[in-house]
Amino acid sequence: xxxDTFTLITGASQGFGKALTVGSxxxxxxxxLAALPGSGLPELALxxxxxxxVKVHIFEGDLTRSENCHALYTIVKEQxxxxxxxxxxxxxxxxxxxENLTWDYLQLQMNLNMLTPTLLSKLFLPTLKxxxxxxxxxxxxxxxxxxxxxxxxxxxxxxxxxxxxQSLRRELKGSGVKVSVVCPxxxxxxxxxTYQNRTAGWFxxxxxxxxxxxxxxxxxxxxxxxxxxxxxxxNQSFLVLDKILPKYLKELITAKAMKxxxxxxxxxxxxxxxxHKHRSHNKLNKSPKAxxx
Amino acid sequence: xxxxxxxxxxxxGSRLALHLAGAGYTVHGLCRxxxxxxxxxxNNIRIFEGDLTKPSTIDxxxxGCTTIIHAAAYTRMNDPYMKKxxxxxxxxxxxxxxTAKNHNIEKFIxxxxxxxxxxxxxxxxxHEKQPRTIAYQNHYExxxxxxxxxxxxxGKDSVPYLILNVSRLYGPGNYTxxxxxxxxxxxxxxxxxxxxxxxxxxxxxxxxxxxxxLAIEKCLHPGSPLNERLIVGGENCDYRNLIxxxxxxxxSSLKLICLPYGLVRTIIKFIYLVGKLLGVHGTFNPKxxxxxxxxxxxxxxxxxxxxxxxxxxxxxxxxxxxxxxxNEN
Numbered sequence: 001x002x003x004d005t006f007t008l009i010t011g012a013s014q015g016f017g018k019a020l021t022v023g024s025x026x027x028x029x030x031x032x033l034a035a036l037p038g039s040g041l042p043e044l045a046l047x048x049x050x051x052x053x054v055k056v057h058i059f060e061g062d063l064t065r066s067e068n069c070h071a072l073y074t075i076v077k078e079q080x081x082x083x084x085x086x087x088x089x090x091x092x093x094x095x096x097x098x099e100n101l102t103w104d105y106l107q108l109q110m111n112l113n114m115l116t117p118t119l120l121s122k123l124f125l126p127t128l129k130x131x132x133x134x135x136x137x138x139x140x141x142x143x144x145x146x147x148x149x150x151x152x153x154x155x156x157x158x159x160x161x162x163x164x165x166q167s168l169r170r171e172l173k174g175s176g177v178k179v180s181v182v183c184p185x186x187x188x189x190x191x192x193x194t195y196q197n198r199t200a201g202w203f204x205x206x207x208x209x210x211x212x213x214x215x216x217x218x219x220x221x222x223x224x225x226x227x228x229x230x231x232x233x234x235n236q237s238f239l240v241l242d243k244i245l246p247k248y249l250k251e252l253i254t255a256k257a258m259k260x261x262x263x264x265x266x267x268x269x270x271x272x273x274x275x276h277k278h279r280s281h282n283k284l285n286k287s288p289k290a291x292x293x
Numbered sequence: 294x295x296x297x298x299x300x301x302x303x304x305x306g307s308r309l310a311l312h313l314a315g316a317g318y319t320v321h322g323l324c325r326x327x328x329x330x331x332x333x334x335x336n337n338i339r340i341f342e343g344d345l346t347k348p349s350t351i352d353x354x355x356x357g358c359t360t361i362i363h364a365a366a367y368t369r370m371n372d373p374y375m376k377k378x379x380x381x382x383x384x385x386x387x388x389x390x391x392t393a394k395n396h397n398i399e400k401f402i403x404x405x406x407x408x409x410x411x412x413x414x415x416x417x418x419x420h421e422k423q424p425r426t427i428a429y430q431n432h433y434e435x436x437x438x439x440x441x442x443x444x445x446x447x448g449k450d451s452v453p454y455l456i457l458n459v460s461r462l463y464g465p466g467n468y469t470x471x472x473x474x475x476x477x478x479x480x481x482x483x484x485x486x487x488x489x490x491x492x493x494x495x496x497x498x499x500x501x502x503x504x505x506x507l508a509i510e511k512c513l514h515p516g517s518p519l520n521e522r523l524i525v526g527g528e529n530c531d532y533r534n535l536i537x538x539x540x541x542x543x544x545s546s547l548k549l550i551c552l553p554y555g556l557v558r559t560i561i562k563f564i565y566l567v568g569k570l571l572g573v574h575g576t577f578n579p580k581x582x583x584x585x586x587x588x589x590x591x592x593x594x595x596x597x598x599x600x601x602x603x604x605x606x607x608x609x610x611x612x613x614x615x616x617x618x619x620n621e622n
Contacts, residue, residue, distance in 0.1 A: 013424075018424065018426065019426075022426050040424055043422045043423070043424050044424045046422070047417075047422075047423055047424055047426075050417050051414045051417055188428040188429065191429065191435055191438040191439045191442060192439065192442075194428065194429050194435050195375075195379070195435060195436075195439060198375055198432070198435070199375055210427070210428035211428060212426070212427055212428065
């Protein structure tokens, strides 16, 4: 059945966002995709149009800047695209000590991980209410349940997402707009992340999932209106273990994580001969250019 | 023109060295062990011993070269560990790029794989601009993708490049792990019985090695493409037709037994795990099976338009390959 409503996905060009995008297109959803310029969005849109019978609009811009969020909203409104699903996926990871992370990077991370989804939810809420039944999916992380060294700010931004989503869901009860939050564990997104995952310890490797599997589970559960989505049995068991394990054992695990971060886990640091500037996960396109097609 | 070919003793590398030398190029061939070079010396092929994981050993081979064809790779897909894949395919490429930069190399041709671009979809073959929509299936795909990222990165930083995503190669040449299609054809020709998963409709692209050599040679011509990727492929074909052609050309009376994919995968996984416990790596593992039965039809029009190479039909290509293998035996 043809639909005239649209799903808006941020951070759509890569990783989990791309998997959510492809999964949504496979389900016949028309799409408005937002991502950084130069991240392959036009190619992705072309691929989706060729393979699935859906309409695809793209917005290339840096959503860490609130003016670009407003520009996205204005364009969507001007074109009268009926958004009935907002997927706030864009986010930035980090894994380092607070003192090693630059303030610019942290600000960017906090902007994109917290302010951007909040602003987009606020801007698009009236549209979502007009196109009910509709939903908002915020992408959190399993990291928000644990207090992990090296992920102090990232984990906190995702804890914000969890709290924000749960509160907003209650606030919107009865409005026809359902809010869900997905908290995935480690995923094989980019080549460099996949490499890190595959060279991690056995225990970590068991929890790693491919983004396309996580996206399938997430989109199914989103349709069911589930509040908190934890994809994967191993990840679910982590949460149970967190509740039942004695505190000293958890401290022991945290201490091991700290040691790995401190010394550089030999299993995960085989790329030491390749300088950082040549590792793909270190690049962040900050171009403020915004283009809509 | 002097060209450095890495992996010169490999399936593609060795044929390429002979082909380019025959076409008038001076070839510097890099390999880890010069004893692996099985061909007689010619005036315009010089073999250098060197290891890409040890940068100091490649300096001599690169002297005087203006172009590098990086064909060396670790391709043993039955190896369950990452280390050798990473060392050879990522670290090795990085070391070579650094050396290329220091020697002001004019063109770095990276021989990559079609599998880096993921899978094809019904009616939509893989093309150069296709975004990858599935996770990397095995260490080989992953490390080749990481190497491509490095090549593109150095391309912005003064090492002009060309990435060639080559499809499944077959045809006369050395017997190495890289020419699985040849082994498959040989099994069809000589075997009595073969068990296969019931996904014989899976399509892939097959490239006859002589066509690959011509295409790569065209990449050395003045005005040839730069700083982009090209899918260098041949004919799209499913397993059913591939087997049919090989049976007809070899007169084989092979019996095919098709079992459900899941069952075959479970059996392979079981054998693989037992082998792993005993410290033995079999030739097959579940990831390799998944990779072999992933749809990989390719669109080759872009490369053919730019490089003007012809493709040999599968019928003739398979016939030539079987003849070659018969003569070898």
